[in-house]
Amino acid sequence: MPVSRNPEQQRGRAQVNRAGNRNASSSSLAVPTSSLAGQVVWICPSEEAKDSTQLPVGCYNHPAVILSPCQLNEQVVILIMTSFNGTDLVDKHPNAARARARYLPIHPSSHPDTTDVLRLRDGMTLRKNSYLNISVQHTVRFEILRPYDRTRPTDYYLGVKSYQKLVRLPGFEAIAAQAQTHLAAQIAPQHRRLGLSSFQHRTEPQTPARPSYPRREPTLPSQVPARPGPGTGDGLGGMTLLGMFNYCAEVVRGVWSLGWSR
Numbered sequence: 001m002p003v004s005r006n007p008e009q010q011r012g013r014a015q016v017n018r019a020g021n022r023n024a025s026s027s028s029l030a031v032p033t034s035s036l037a038g039q040v041v042w043i044c045p046s047e048e049a050k051d052s053t054q055l056p057v058g059c060y061n062h063p064a065v066i067l068s069p070c071q072l073n074e075q076v077v078i079l080i081m082t083s084f085n086g087t088d089l090v091d092k093h094p095n096a097a098r099a100r101a102r103y104l105p106i107h108p109s110s111h112p113d114t115t116d117v118l119r120l121r122d123g124m125t126l127r128k129n130s131y132l133n134i135s136v137q138h139t140v141r142f143e144i145l146r147p148y149d150r151t152r153p154t155d156y157y158l159g160v161k162s163y164q165k166l167v168r169l170p171g172f173e174a175i176a177a178q179a180q181t182h183l184a185a186q187i188a189p190q191h192r193r194l195g196l197s198s199f200q201h202r203t204e205p206q207t208p209a210r211p212s213y214p215r216r217e218p219t220l221p222s223q224v225p226a227r228p229g230p231g232t233g234d235g236l237g238g239m240t241l242l243g244m245f246n247y248c249a250e251v252v253r254g255v256w257s258l259g260w261s262r
Contacts, residue, residue: 043055066078074142104132
C-alpha cells in the first residue's frame with residue numbers, strides 16, 4: 001500500500017528540493033570561454049560571496065556584463081544590469097536626465113534621450129527589459145559570477161558592435177587596450193601554427209629583376225629630299241613656269257567664253 005504523507009511533510013520536502021536546486025545552480029561558476037568580453041552573467045547572492053565587500057549590497061543577485069576579455073589575477077571588470085523591477089527607465093527617472101544618462105538600454109528596452117541600444121548576439125533577449133549601468137565599473141573576483149542561464153551558459157553575449165560601442169565610451173580606455181592586447185595574443189599562435197611571421201617582421205615579396213638588354217644607338221631618319229613648295233620655284237609670286245602658263249590659259253579661256261556669250 002502506498003505510504004500516505006500529511007500535507008506538512010509534503011510542503012517540507014518541496015521546500016528542501018527547491019533549496020537544493022537553487023544551491024546547485026548557484027554553485028556552478030560562469031563558464032570561462034576563450035574571451036569573456038561581453039558575456040552576460042549573474043552575480044551570486046551576497047551570502048555566497050567569500051568577500052561581500054567587493055560590491056555594494058544592492059548589486060548582488062543581479063545580472064551583469066563582463067567587460068574584461070580574460071581574467072587578470074582571477075578578477076574581471078563588470079557592469080551591473082538592472083530591470084528596475086520591471087519599471088521603464090523614463091518612469092523610474094521621469095524628470096532626471098542626468099540619472100537616465102547613466103544607463104544604456106538593452107534591446108528591446110528603449111531610452112528617451114538616446115537612440116543607442118545594446119543588442120545581444122544571435123538575436124537573444126533577456127528575461128526582462130534591462131538597462132546597463134555604464135557609470136561605474138566594478139572589479140570583482142570571477143568566482144562570484146554565475147551563468148545567466150544554467151542550461152545555456154555561453155549563449156548570452158553582447159553583439160560585437162554593442163561591445164565596441166561600450167569600450168569606446170569615455171573612461172573605458174583601459175578595457176579597450178586590454179581587449180586589443182588579448183586579441184593580438186590570440187592571433188599570434190595561429191600565425192605560428194600556420195608558419196606565418198608576425199606583421200611587424202613580415203617582408204614583402206621581392207619582384208624579379210627585369211632583364212637587361214644591350215643599349216642601341218639611336219638612328220637618324222633617312223634623308224629624303226624635300227619637294228619644292230609653292231614658294232621655292234622660279235617665276236612670278238613663286239609660281240613655276242608651267243603654273244604660270246596654266247594660269248594664263250585659264251584667263252584667256254574665261255575672257256573668250258565671256259565674249260562668245262555676248
